[in-house]
Amino acid sequence: MENWITEAHSDAVHFNVKVKEQLYHGQSKYQMIDIYDTYAFGRLLALDGDIMITEKDEFIYHDMIVHVPMATNPDIKKVLVIGGGDGGTVRELTRYKTIEQIDMVELDEQVVNVCRDYFKDVASGFDDPRVHLYFEDGVSFVSGLKEVYDLIIVDSTDPFGPGEGLFSKGFYENCFYALKEDGILINQHESPYYENDAYEMKRSHANIKRTFDIAKVYQFHMPTYPSGHWLFGFASKTMDPETVDLSTWEALDIKTKYYNTKIHKGAFALPTYVVNMLEEV
Amino acid sequence: MLDHNKTPLYDALRKHIESRVIPFDVPGHKQGHGNEELQKLFPKSVLEADVNSMKSLDFLGNPISVIKEAEDLLADAYLSDESFFIVNGTTQAVQAMLMSAVNEGDTVILPRNVHKSAINAMILCGAKPHYMYPHFEAKFGMTIGVSLEEVKKAIEEAPEAKAIFLINPTYYGVISELKAIIEYAQCQGLLVIVDEAHGAHFPFHKELPKTAMAYGADMAAVSLHKTGGSLTQSSALLLNTRKIERDHVKTIVNLTQSTSASYLLMTSLDLTRKFLMTQGEKNLEMVLELARNARDKINAIDGLIAFSAKDFNPEGCYGFDETKLGVCVTGIGLTGIHVYDLLRDEYNIQVEMGDSHNILAIFSVGDTEKRVNQLVSALSAIAQKYKREPLDLKFNSFNATAVAYSPREAFYKEKERILITESAGRVSGEFVMIYPPGIPILAPGELITEEICAYIELLKREKGSISGLKDNNVEYLYCIKE
Numbered sequence: 001m002e003n004w005i006t007e008a009h010s011d012a013v014h015f016n017v018k019v020k021e022q023l024y025h026g027q028s029k030y031q032m033i034d035i036y037d038t039y040a041f042g043r044l045l046a047l048d049g050d051i052m053i054t055e056k057d058e059f060i061y062h063d064m065i066v067h068v069p070m071a072t073n074p075d076i077k078k079v080l081v082i083g084g085g086d087g088g089t090v091r092e093l094t095r096y097k098t099i100e101q102i103d104m105v106e107l108d109e110q111v112v113n114v115c116r117d118y119f120k121d122v123a124s125g126f127d128d129p130r131v132h133l134y135f136e137d138g139v140s141f142v143s144g145l146k147e148v149y150d151l152i153i154v155d156s157t158d159p160f161g162p163g164e165g166l167f168s169k170g171f172y173e174n175c176f177y178a179l180k181e182d183g184i185l186i187n188q189h190e191s192p193y194y195e196n197d198a199y200e201m202k203r204s205h206a207n208i209k210r211t212f213d214i215a216k217v218y219q220f221h222m223p224t225y226p227s228g229h230w231l232f233g234f235a236s237k238t239m240d241p242e243t244v245d246l247s248t249w250e251a252l253d254i255k256t257k258y259y260n261t262k263i264h265k266g267a268f269a270l271p272t273y274v275v276n277m278l279e280e281v
Numbered sequence: 282m283l284d285h286n287k288t289p290l291y292d293a294l295r296k297h298i299e300s301r302v303i304p305f306d307v308p309g310h311k312q313g314h315g316n317e318e319l320q321k322l323f324p325k326s327v328l329e330a331d332v333n334s335m336k337s338l339d340f341l342g343n344p345i346s347v348i349k350e351a352e353d354l355l356a357d358a359y360l361s362d363e364s365f366f367i368v369n370g371t372t373q374a375v376q377a378m379l380m381s382a383v384n385e386g387d388t389v390i391l392p393r394n395v396h397k398s399a400i401n402a403m404i405l406c407g408a409k410p411h412y413m414y415p416h417f418e419a420k421f422g423m424t425i426g427v428s429l430e431e432v433k434k435a436i437e438e439a440p441e442a443k444a445i446f447l448i449n450p451t452y453y454g455v456i457s458e459l460k461a462i463i464e465y466a467q468c469q470g471l472l473v474i475v476d477e478a479h480g481a482h483f484p485f486h487k488e489l490p491k492t493a494m495a496y497g498a499d500m501a502a503v504s505l506h507k508t509g510g511s512l513t514q515s516s517a518l519l520l521n522t523r524k525i526e527r528d529h530v531k532t533i534v535n536l537t538q539s540t541s542a543s544y545l546l547m548t549s550l551d552l553t554r555k556f557l558m559t560q561g562e563k564n565l566e567m568v569l570e571l572a573r574n575a576r577d578k579i580n581a582i583d584g585l586i587a588f589s590a591k592d593f594n595p596e597g598c599y600g601f602d603e604t605k606l607g608v609c610v611t612g613i614g615l616t617g618i619h620v621y622d623l624l625r626d627e628y629n630i631q632v633e634m635g636d637s638h639n640i641l642a643i644f645s646v647g648d649t650e651k652r653v654n655q656l657v658s659a660l661s662a663i664a665q666k667y668k669r670e671p672l673d674l675k676f677n678s679f680n681a682t683a684v685a686y687s688p689r690e691a692f693y694k695e696k697e698r699i700l701i702t703e704s705a706g707r708v709s710g711e712f713v714m715i716y717p718p719g720i721p722i723l724a725p726g727e728l729i730t731e732e733i734c735a736y737i738e739l740l741k742r743e744k745g746s747i748s749g750l751k752d753n754n755v756e757y758l759y760c761i762k763e
Binding site for chain 1 (some may be wrong): 659747
């Protein structure tokens with residue numbers, strides 16, 4: 001008998017993945033957590049039925065969420081990761097010896113514990129002594145902070161569910177205050193293709209644009225996410241990721257699988273329909 | 282104590298739906314057949330439950346079976362002898378209470394910060410108001426509770442009064458000297474009727490204030506839809522029958538209540554009563570914790586005061602409902618009206634109201650920690666982003682004005698249009714209100730003062746939602762023709 005899991009990418013489109021076996025199923029205080037072993041993507045983590053990461057393609061997401069801001073400003077010392085319970089973002093950050101402190105605020109401790117057990121490579125950064133884990137709501141964590149971080153990465157789930165507050169204007173504004181003068185905010189920016197995702201993309205961009213002087217969007221190709229075309233937001237008070245000199249990063253000689261400095265420049269070149277959508281907000 | 286796991290009206294409705302009776306009565310939508318948009322918005326279960334009175338479902342105008350049983354359970358839950366389900370909002374309950382208690386020409390003692398519905402009720406029944414002036418808390422720009430002393434003074438001034446009308450709690454959650462007032466007023470032979478629109482959750486947690494019925498008031502109106510969790514417009518009138526008969530109140534309620542009472546609303550009352558009686562304590566414990574945490578976090582933000590009992594003058598505050606999260610925002614240099622708009626337009630958060638000094642967020646059994654965090658986060662962002670010099674708003678109450686005519690006399694007298702800025706010294710022929718909460722700045726029959734004119738101008742400048750006037754631009758006021 002064949003086993004398949006299905007994620008609805010829209011009301012009219014389903015994405016099916018053939019499953020070898022289910023490795024874990026649990027209900028945390030916040031969401032349903034499932035881990036499957038799949039033929040195409042290796043191990044796969046789903047929260048409330050939505051695919052978060054898979055062993056095969058997580059490098060794309062984590063390369064792009066970390067190396068774009070790090071190459072823009074290699075002097076980053078203090079980083080805050082909000083969400084990111086699987087650990088992939090923290091793992092990429094720990095590869096920079098220059099970073100002094102990585103605080104990660106994840107709502108759901110159970111996600112971290114399960115990923116430590118089932119995604120040993122992805123979660124490998126958690127044991128780095130520079131990493132401090134806080135299990136609470138990121139929305140509250142950043143409220144009231146003043147010029148503490150060089151980089152804030154919002155590695156969240158979709159805005160429908162526990163991640164809702166991480167797309168709110170108040171949260172982005174508090175991130176602005178929590179960032180130092182050269183601070184950078186990277187956020188999970190949804191996708192332009194399907195209507196629901198595009199609505200959130202526009203709303204999110206509108207909120208960030210009204211808060212940060214520099215508010216750009218960059219794209220990457222993510223096989224297991226709806227439409228395969230996904231976006232991150234790059235916002236900062238002073239630094240422009242498109243004009244900055246990337247040679248310092250080249251000299252660090254960090255081995256990546258997806259990111260390179262040509263991708264860095266190219267990722268900010270967006271399809272015309274996406275440019276139009278972002279301009280209209 | 283009755284068995285509060287019972288839901289007689291809900292059970293009867295379920296049974297009716299399951300029996301698939303062929304409907305050749307109203308409502309004409311017949312479970313939404315044919316109207317696709319209606320079906321899309323309201324699931325089948327809602328449309329099926331939207332039925333009219335019939336033998337198996339009782340009749341609200343003269344309940345004798347399942348509605349009466351549900352009303353008896355509700356009365357039991359609220360420690361009263363009788364209850365009436367109300368489907369036209371607490372406004373109707375307030376009107377029915379006043380019309381049951383007093384007749385044309387009778388005097389009612391009531392605090393100036395009553396809801397418009399109470400004064401409207403006096404237009405209907407012809408009673409005369411004698412106002413008490415609740416303590417005015419200048420730093421928050423609000424009227425709060427009434428003391429026993431104030432009540433004694435009012436009864437001395439108006440010994441002919443038949444009834445006293447109280448509010449428990451105020452919109453912001455402040456409690457008057459309720460127990461002592463009820464005991465004293467009843468000793469003086471007055472009927473005590475209480476607007477508990479904002480206290481529907483009180484009986485269900487030991488750390489919440491007591492209800493007027495628990496102290497033996499004669500009647501109370503409770504907005505179960507506000508903080509109890511039933512559907513909008515569903516409410517209840519509670520009655521202790523020592524001095525007023527059930528049939529008398531029933532007749533009055535039926536003057537204005539719909540004869541096509543909604544079973545959605547009534548059944549929501551039945552289910553809400555069960556929920557509050559069986560799970561209310563546990564849920565309200567969580568609500569109180571959320572509200573307390575939010576207060577602490579907001580009070581840590583420079584310039585904001587999430588007030589509670591200790592922030593009020595004890596002469597006007599004898600208890601406090603912690604589930605009402607009022608925040609004074611003048612410390613960051615903004616008016617409450619401005620912050621209310623910012624929250625709505627910029628942060629996608631709807632709070633209950635904003636006035637000159639404060640905003641009010643209502644916490645109830647439907648709230649979650651994450652949503653509360655968003656509210657606090659938005660306030661923190663606003664406090665940093667917009668912070669200016671603190672505002673010094675000087676409204677030392679606009680309430681000390683005189684009643685020239687009863688609301689009913691003023692309502693029917695000939696009127697003329699006068700510029701508001703030139704209206705001082707005249708008698709108002711209409712309401713001027715800020716909404717929410719629908720508390721009158723001026724009621725029909727009241728003398729207009731310079732102070733009131735200035736207050737209206739300030740609210741206009743701050744784009745407060747002023748209503749009640751015929752002139753939508755709020756430039757002219759209809760005054761009694763001299």
